[in-house]
Amino acid sequence: MSKTIFITGTSSGLGKLTAKHFAQQGWNVAATMRSPEKETELTQYPNIRIFKLDVTNLEQVKTATEQAIATFGKIDVVVNNAGMGTYGALELAKEENIDWQFAVNTRGPINIIRAFLPHFRQNNGGMFINISSFMGITTAVPLGSLYNMSKFALEGLTEGLYYELKPLNIHLRLIEQGGSKGNNFVDSVVWNQNDDIIAYNELTNKLKNLMGGRDESMLDDPMIIVNAIDDLATGKSNKFRTVLGDMGNMLMNMRSSMPIEEYLEKMAKLF
Numbered sequence: 001m002s003k004t005i006f007i008t009g010t011s012s013g014l015g016k017l018t019a020k021h022f023a024q025q026g027w028n029v030a031a032t033m034r035s036p037e038k039e040t041e042l043t044q045y046p047n048i049r050i051f052k053l054d055v056t057n058l059e060q061v062k063t064a065t066e067q068a069i070a071t072f073g074k075i076d077v078v079v080n081n082a083g084m085g086t087y088g089a090l091e092l093a094k095e096e097n098i099d100w101q102f103a104v105n106t107r108g109p110i111n112i113i114r115a116f117l118p119h120f121r122q123n124n125g126g127m128f129i130n131i132s133s134f135m136g137i138t139t140a141v142p143l144g145s146l147y148n149m150s151k152f153a154l155e156g157l158t159e160g161l162y163y164e165l166k167p168l169n170i171h172l173r174l175i176e177q178g179g180s181k182g183n184n185f186v187d188s189v190v191w192n193q194n195d196d197i198i199a200y201n202e203l204t205n206k207l208k209n210l211m212g213g214r215d216e217s218m219l220d221d222p223m224i225i226v227n228a229i230d231d232l233a234t235g236k237s238n239k240f241r242t243v244l245g246d247m248g249n250m251l252m253n254m255r256s257s258m259p260i261e262e263y264l265e266k267m268a269k270l271f
């Protein structure tokens with residue numbers, strides 16, 4: 001019998017690619033997105049069903065998870081992929097952007113995990129794969145504290161849950177991806193700026209240039225990430241954390257090889 005994977009944020013980037021890959025591998029796919037009416041590609045696959053889901057909306061979480069379970073009978077793997085970034089100085093951040101960053105990247109996975117736990121308990125097992133970032137385990141750029149906060153929190157949530165879900169045969173996995181090709185992440189970044197306060201302008205311009213003029217050759221092939229998700233979902237890998245890409249691995253190695261004070265100074269000097 002085919003296995004079933006439930007994925008959040010499948011309208012673009014990694015989520016969409018993962019949905020297509022698993023469908024091509026013969027899995028049933030519950031592909032969720034905020035605006036299913038706009039989708040034209042995933043609708044072509046007979047084994048993909050699309051459900052409307054904004055991960056911050058508890059009503060939609062309830063409906064989408066119930067509908068997916070009713071449609072496929074059993075969900076084997078859940079991928080918490082939906083995410084966005086708000087960048088800029090914390091002092092300048094709009095209140096709603098602070099809350100939204102946490103709501104999507106951290107509270108969203110909490111909502112999804114809580115919605116699936118009764119189902120996984122009933123099935124005596126299941127797997128959550130949480131899409132984090134190297135920005136969830138180390139810092140790398142200025143003005144990213146809110147994004148760091150949301151992904152560090154996702155890491156803490158996932159690690160902390162390990163102990164209570166292990167006895168229930170419910171597996172937790174983290175993917176630490178770096179920048180990859182073919183997604184809308186950078187274009188969707190919500191910037192916090194205020195023309196009256198210029199103290200952060202220099203850093204903001206440097207970061208915008210870095211993100212806007214990013215060298216494609218430095219970005220990872222997203223299929224590397226999809227294949228890592230496949231390895232976890234099929235049990236070929238049982239790594240708790242999978243760090244992907246040259247950039248992420250380089251930063252992680254740097255971070256673990258020196259005292260935090262030295263790391264912070266080294267990174268700050270780059271800006």
Ligand SMILES: NC(=O)c1ccc[n+]([C@@H]2O[C@H](COP(=O)([O-])OP(=O)(O)OC[C@H]3O[C@@H](n4cnc5c(N)ncnc54)[C@H](OP(=O)(O)O)[C@@H]3O)[C@@H](O)[C@H]2O)c1
Nearest residue numbers: 009011012013014034054055082083133178179183184185
């Ligand atoms: N790209 C990178 O450089 C990078 C690096 C490290 C980690 N990541 C992480 O990788 C994951 C996938 O991102 P991506 O690179 O594929 O970027 P992406 O193309 O922007 O995809 C993000 C997806 O999340 C969805 N989303 C945003 N807010 C949502 C909400 N409230 N409810 C449901 N879905 C929502 C978006 O849907 P809409 O179309 O409706 O907005 C979109 O489908 C994210 O968790 C991101 O934080 C990305």
